[in-house]
Amino acid sequence: MPELPEVETTRRGIKPYVVGERVERLVVRNSSLRWPVPQELAQQIQGSQVLELLRRGKYLLFGFSTGTMIIHLGMSGSLRIVPTGQPAGKHDHLDIGFCNGQSLRYTDPRRFGAVLWIAGDPLLHPLLKSLGPEPLSADFDAVYLYQKSRGRTGPIKNFIMNSQVVVGVGNIYANEALFKAGIRPQRAAGKVSLRRMELLVEAIKQVLAQAIEMGGTTLRDFVGGDGKPGYFKQSLCVYGRAGQACVQCASSLIESRLGQRSSVYCPRCQR
DNA sequence: ATGCGGACCTGTTAGC
DNA sequence: TGCTAACAGGTCCGCA
Secondary structure (H helix, E strand, C coil), X not given: CCCHHHHHHHHHHHHHHHCCCXXXXXXXXXXXXXXXXXXXXXXXXXXXXXXXXXXXCCEEEEEECCEEEEEECCCCCEEEEEECCCCCCCCEXXXXXXXCCEEEEEECCCCCCEEEEECCCHHHCCCCCCCCCCXXXXXXXXXXXXXXXXXXXXXXXXXXXXXXXXXXXXHHHHHHXXXXXXXXXXXXXXXXXXXXXXXXXXXXXXXXXXXXXXXXXXXXXXXXXXXXXXXXXXXXXXXXXXXXXXXXXXXECEEEEECCEEEEECXXXXX
């Protein structure tokens, strides 16, 4: 589920139920996520109030007065508000129970996600400190991307999916943005012109912003209960459409693999 | 420094 | 219908 728009949608969805609430009890049913859930997390957050809920890349930052709980949803993670005491399913690995009788429940079948704790500035955490700019911020522009890419021989798709270059561009939106920009995924990053980087930056911003907007429409469902998103499906131009007709020129879309991820592109519109 | 492949783990789907 | 293999929204790590 979680690309950046999903994470942002999650943040907006749970924020009203979380910020200002005091943690009564942390329940960890399965600590073995990507990294073990820190032993000290319970004592750090129990009795404390969530002061803010921020996002950096795909990391959610729960600010307490003594530090920050960092949550990453990995490939299959999700967060929901449930009544405290609601029976836990197989993959409901942890609950943060608030004094108001509601709990924030972390679910993650594949357990690629993470729940971490850092005292002090979360942006100094090893996982966060060398992240690239936020894609929707003014820091992320064509000149930056162009300069950063000079000398890079790897595919442009891998380049924009590299979180040290820019955060939050996952496989789906990398494919979509490259299509909108008319750039072939396997083209060497260092060989993309400034002019085309402008198109690419605009495409990334547009595609992410639009997805967040559409995610917003599912907010109510999401917090309310089952929350299976499907919002982006209808507006995808290339992802998941290999062999089908290009929406612009009707050529048959081609699928290839870069790294171990599937890439879909139009052989005519993307060069 | 950069780039690549492997690893983590489970559920769903495609194919025989 | 049932079994097996391939694949899935992420990203860290070790090695060349």
